[in-house]
Amino acid sequence: MQDDIEQELKYRAARFDDYLEELMAQWEMHARLKESISHTLLAGGKRIRPILTMLICDMLEGNLGAARTYGAALEFIHTYSLIHDDLPAMDDDEMRRGKKCNHLIFGEGMAVLAGDALQSMAFEMIGEIDLPAETRMELVDLLAGAAGPGGMVGGQVMDLEAEDRKVDLEELKRIHAAKTGQLFRAAILGGVLCSEHSREEWKILDDFSRNLGLTFQIVDDILDVVGDEEKLGKEVGQDEAREKSTYPSLLGLEESRRRAEEAASRAREALGHFGDRARTLIELVDFIERRQH
């Protein structure tokens, strides 16, 4: 079953890659900027956020075309954060998605601008969504809030400020919730907004998003300790080299694994509400819990 879902996710990621490639082919912009954006955007990646949006939308029998377009906006935001995060002034990384980092190929100036462009493009994409303006505006609010100072960027600032000092578990949780959790939330609730839904379903899936984001992040921390560089497409041991506080460094590997398991269980429980319709999503939770990359 783990194999099945892995195949399913690969297939979905490949189809989404095709869609992103089409989008970029049609998007008129400066040739070098397009190259720089495409270098990181079209370098594969798990596409876990847009796939989540689409699976949620599928489960709720919503507008899948809308979910896909919104998924591109999510992936633009996620990719911009990777490009900026890899800059020398930030994490100073060399490899990303199995390729040299953007700034190492296109220069730092272009990497800054490619990230900036991707953030604008995310909001341009929402304008393209085939849903009433009221709903599109809710998607803008959701995504801008998740990306901004109360979300992803806020988490990156906390992360930057926590460099070279130990943080405790509470602070680590806050950093993760902002840096990673908010964009997972925007993925999942974006799928909800693309569908008819009750207030109860919104609440359940908001709760689901919290636990799935937590699972993802703990596993990410674990993989930086025990992962395989080739599968990950980036260097491992980076957190330790930077003396960064992580789940394994604060709790040890075993307790970290236990917490990932616990969060994954809660995520699966939340999905219980949807019965058999949540089958693929439950397999996705299993996959995120046990992933090797």
Added chain:
Amino acid sequence: MQDDIEQELKYRAARFDDYLEELMAQWEMHARLKESISHTLLAGGKRIRPILTMLICDMLEGNLGAARTYGAALEFIHTYSLIHDDLPAMDDDEMRRGKKCNHLIFGEGMAVLAGDALQSMAFEMIGEIDLPAETRMELVDLLAGAAGPGGMVGGQVMDLEAEDRKVDLEELKRIHAAKTGQLFRAAILGGVLCSEHSREEWKILDDFSRNLGLTFQIVDDILDVVGDEEKLGKEVGQDEAREKSTYPSLLGLEESRRRAEEAASRAREALGHFGDRARTLIELVDFIERRQH
């Protein structure tokens, strides 16, 4: 009269500064991020873009509260572009709005994140505007398009790629139209969207925005040659030091002045349609044409 409009603009900028200060005071975010953003955002500046939005909206008897909120979004985008533009990998500047550049005080990593946060905040602001979702969504489309690869960022890429080589007048015009012109357009047409308007008024004011943006940029280039550093709040002679092509370097000062005059005349002509209601806007055109900073 030039003095009157200067006073009027100063008064309006000061009131808008108060509004931005209030916004920042209420915005919950990481303390250091808030400091970094505030350093550049609240360092004064002419606030020409939000003032334009409000003057247009005033002329069309639109929703002034909405125009002010949208004006904050514009100023967020403009400020993010200044912070990123000053980075060592881009223009490598030292002074901005009369103060040390953001990255020199807060570090490059934080300057990148402050700019990133401001861009998200711009779209968060649009969610706050007291207008129907349909109109807010039009404002999102307008602003994202003006900021993204087809607008401001696209212009900055062209600018970056044109470093260390001569560009001709046609290319310079394209760079300016994208880098500066599009955000002027978003300011002016944003004011139109906050008001009841006819298609004809939209077209006239779109035309007005093109000529006003051009006037502004030619004068900007001229001021980099003949301006007063203290009044400008930044170093002059930077373009020449970088061997950057500008209006004065391509056409000489006299011809540049003539072209600024011509563009300003066209901008004033477009306003003729609105008769006496355009009085302040016409004075603003005069001011932009003759400004010393």
